[in-house]
Amino acid sequence: MVRTYDEAVAWIHGRLRLGMKPGLKRMEWMMEKLGHPERRVRAVHIGGTNGKGSTVAYLRSILQAAGYSVGTFTSPYVEQFNERISINGEPISDEEIVELVQTIKPLADELERTELGGPTEFEVITAMMLYYFGKKHIQDIVLIEVGLGGRLDSTNVIYPLVSVITNVSYDHMNILGDTLAQIAAEKAGIIKSGVPLVTAVNEPEAWDVIAKTAAERKAKTYRLGVDFTVSDRQATAEGEQFSVTTPFAEYRGLRISMPGAHQVENAAVAVMTAELLRLGYSFLIDPEHIGDGLATATWPGRFERMSDNPLIILDGAHNEAGIHALVETVRTHYPDKRVHVLFAALADKPLERMIRLLDDLATTMTFTTFDFPRAALAEALAALSSHLHKAATDDWTGWLIEKKKRMGNDELLLVTGSLYFISEVRKLLKK
Structure with a gap:
């Protein structure tokens, strides 16, 4: 029995020996055993090659400014393991990590004895997160970052309110494929039937795959540069200033402290996502919440x-x-x-x-x-x-x-x- 925090984290990291095992069967098995906590999580699912973490940070900050309690699931961690599962930017406690491992470890041991084999480290952490937010501490909303790819990623057992694909470029090609179309097909795996998609994908080869998948699944798509746009961007001493125009509103003079054109794109994606939560799911998000949220958002290790x-x-x-x-x-x-x-x-x-x-x-x-x-x-x-x-x-x-x-x-x-x-x-x- 795992009793201490150090033992819990050592057991989790010990799962690294199993490497990566793409597929959802082990996750579905654990969700069934846990009483399907993933069905009780109101989530935004965020995939893409780069910018996932920053987009999570911007959207979390906007939602917090509007008074919501926001869970996040991100990787990798920068300061301590616990930050992978956080509420309003605060990592869950060591004691909660121990409790979660005490719940998940018996299932992992049982799963290991089946033909499916034992769950990987990331599958274990994902199961911990979904149990935590689905059974223990239900949040107003949870922002869930894809681990790798999308289609076969452990997080893809959820059915989100909004899906986000930040961008598609070359990374993890030994797993996801060596063309943008192949990589995009894996990222597009998180698109769900009838669930709106926000994206900043601009490479034609990748966009064709994303657009085709979204059309097949009747997922209304909002694409940066087409359906919502950035204008008036200028670098400032503190970061960036810009305006965002969506199909529903215009936000002028927005500011962020993380510099770079790519961060402006990430922030615009977060704004569009917040708009969809406001209009489609009655989240009470005002323009000042968007302005204040973006201005105060930070993400360690990014410029x-x-x-x-x-x-x-x-x-x-x-x-x-x-x-x-x-x-x-x-x-x-x-x-x-x-x-x-x-x-x-x-x-x-x-x-x-x-x-x-x-x-x-x-x-x-x-x-x-x-x-x-x-x-x-x-x-x-x-x-x-x-x-x-x-x-x-x-x-x-x-x-x-x-x-x-x-x-x-x-x-x-x-x-x-x-x-x-x-x-x-x-x-x-x-x-």
Whole structure:
């Protein structure tokens, strides 16, 4: 029997040995045993390649500003495991994690003895979340982030109020497919019959698949740039300012503190989703709730300014599209800075293309590794760079401490790559 928090988290992480096992049969088995908690969760289901977490943050903040109690399910965590299951931005307690594991572990043990096999780590965490929000602490609404893909993702046992697909680009190609159409087909798996879809997908190859799936399932679609639009965007010292026009209203002079054109898109998607909750499900959301919610939304590890002197920014850009957005944001907001990049990533990413984009931005490139099973080696990353001023180190902690001491006012230290790495750096800098 699991009795302590450490034992509970160790048991959950121990499920990693099972790897990834796409499919919903194990989830459906557990939901049946638990009395179908997923049917009692009023949810927004948020998928896409990039921007899921930021979109969750914007929408949560809007709904909280309107006075609602909002559950969230996100991954990966940045500071502590518990934050994956949160209420109004506050992670659930250690005691609640223990209670949830005590409920789910016997089912996992029983499932392991069937032909379906034992549930994976993500399936276990998803079951914990759905039991928590469906039986223990029912919320006004729960924002559920897809783990990987969509069609066969553990979260796809829910029937949401609104579905969201932020965008489609290349990532996890060894699992989802190596064309945008194949990846889009997996993302489109979360589209449900009659449930409205909000999306910022703009690549024609991906959009064709999304549009076809939505039409087949009679899901009314709201597409950024077509059905709702962004205008008057301008970078500010604090982040971004812009306006959003939906089929139902116009919101002028909106502000967000997370910089970048991609964050404006994520915020616009959140606004459109809030509109659908207001009109389709009687959520009382006023224009000031949207303005206040966006202005106060934060999301750790996404272009997060950890220090002004010296200037240090963390960004978990962990695929090619993420790096591209990051580079554009740095160029827009810090055009006069000499940029020093510290980069670490997982070995299964399109590293060469990611590094090439950073090479073009950086004054110096430093590559490192960190304690994670799939982390790429520092020397292997450096070998992919053509930068004239590149280096590799296994001691990123010592490197970072020394770098901070030597930086001038015209310099920016950009730490990027895997969110797991960003989490480690963030802990060090917060100390």
